[in-house]
Amino acid sequence: xxxxxxxxxxxxxxxxxxxxxxxxxxxxxxxLQFLAQRRRCLCGDIVDGxxxxxxxxxxxLKALRQAGLIKGHNDxxxxxxxxxxKIWNRARMALGNLFLHCTPSxxxxxxxxxxxxxx
Amino acid sequence: xxxxxxxxxxxxxxxxxxxxxxxxxxxxxxxLQFLAQRRRCLCGDIVDGxxxxxxxxxxxLKALRQAGLIKGHNDxxxxxxxxxxKIWNRARMALGNLFLHCTPSxxxxxxxxxxxxxx
DNA sequence: TGGTTAGATCGTAATAATACGATTTATCTG
DNA sequence: CAGATAAATCGTATTATTACGATCTAACCA
Numbered sequence: 001x002x003x004x005x006x007x008x009x010x011x012x013x014x015x016x017x018x019x020x021x022x023x024x025x026x027x028x029x030x031x032l033q034f035l036a037q038r039r040r041c042l043c044g045d046i047v048d049g050x051x052x053x054x055x056x057x058x059x060x061l062k063a064l065r066q067a068g069l070i071k072g073h074n075d076x077x078x079x080x081x082x083x084x085x086k087i088w089n090r091a092r093m094a095l096g097n098l099f100l101h102c103t104p105s106x107x108x109x110x111x112x113x114x115x116x117x118x119x
Numbered sequence: 120x121x122x123x124x125x126x127x128x129x130x131x132x133x134x135x136x137x138x139x140x141x142x143x144x145x146x147x148x149x150x151l152q153f154l155a156q157r158r159r160c161l162c163g164d165i166v167d168g169x170x171x172x173x174x175x176x177x178x179x180l181k182a183l184r185q186a187g188l189i190k191g192h193n194d195x196x197x198x199x200x201x202x203x204x205k206i207w208n209r210a211r212m213a214l215g216n217l218f219l220h221c222t223p224s225x226x227x228x229x230x231x232x233x234x235x236x237x238x
Numbered sequence: 239t240g241g242t243t244a245g246a247t248c249g250t251a252a253t254a255a256t257a258c259g260a261t262t263t264a265t266c267t268g
Numbered sequence: 269c270a271g272a273t274a275a276a277t278c279g280t281a282t283t284a285t286t287a288c289g290a291t292c293t294a295a296c297c298a
Contacts, residue, residue: 121256
């Protein structure tokens with residue numbers, strides 16, 4: 001894409017867009033669901049589980065890592081990936097916030113709950 | 120980007136990625152927040168409110184419309200835009216679902232609430 | 239009808255994203 | 269050390285995105 005204009009938007013808007021952007025590809029959704037199922041898994045497990053090459057998976061993992069949503073832990077030649085709960089919760093809250101403030105009608109109370117700090 | 124591979128992913132994953140992708144730009148976040156504030160507003164209002172050209176705003180509106188998140192209502196020469204609650208709720212649920220199933224620990228009950236059908 | 243206004247669309251330049259083969263890097267093992 | 273394995277990175281072709289000026293379209297008004 002052309003580079004997005006960044007000035008004129010709030011940090012909150014930029015962060016929210018960054019999180020959503022990281023979620024904006026089916027492979028990255030699948031990777032996150034994969035990580036959630038196994039709680040912690042090798043990069044190779046993901047490669048085996050998805051219809052994409054090792055290089056492409058690695059690229060998507062990098063994108064998720066750069067957004068902060070996942071983290072990797074080196075274990076010999078392999079890497080264990082897992083969801084980064086801290087940033088994950090931030091993303092959850094940011095999106096909950098968006099839906100809270102952008103959803104009209106009585107659904108607001110329902111959405112509101114997602115915003116409460118879980119810890 | 121290169122065209123994303125689509126086969127091998129579930130419809131749910133594809134929809135989720137589509138919604139997230141639509142939210143993955145600060146201008147589109149700002150537009151949605153703008154629409155939520157005024158509940159219904161002219162395209163020109165958005166153009167005045169954001170640091171982007173009319174052509175660019177129109178392009179972002181098109182992206183949001185194609186994802187189904189907003190709808191436009193013609194009123195003479197102007198167009199009133201508003202959030203499409205039906206699809207908006209679908210997006211909210213889909214994202215709530217993702218966070219529900221991907222978030223470890225005790226935050227699950229909290230996230231779960233967002234999934235309940237509001238109506 | 240002629241002019242004005244609101245938005246969409248066109249054309250296009252610049253840049254980012256996607257995908258994958260090939261290669262590199264790093265770690266373990268014999 | 270030599271070979272094997274895991275994952276990252278490189279190189280690159282293709283396509284999408286972003287942004288904006290310019291133009292087109294449609295609806296309104298005098």
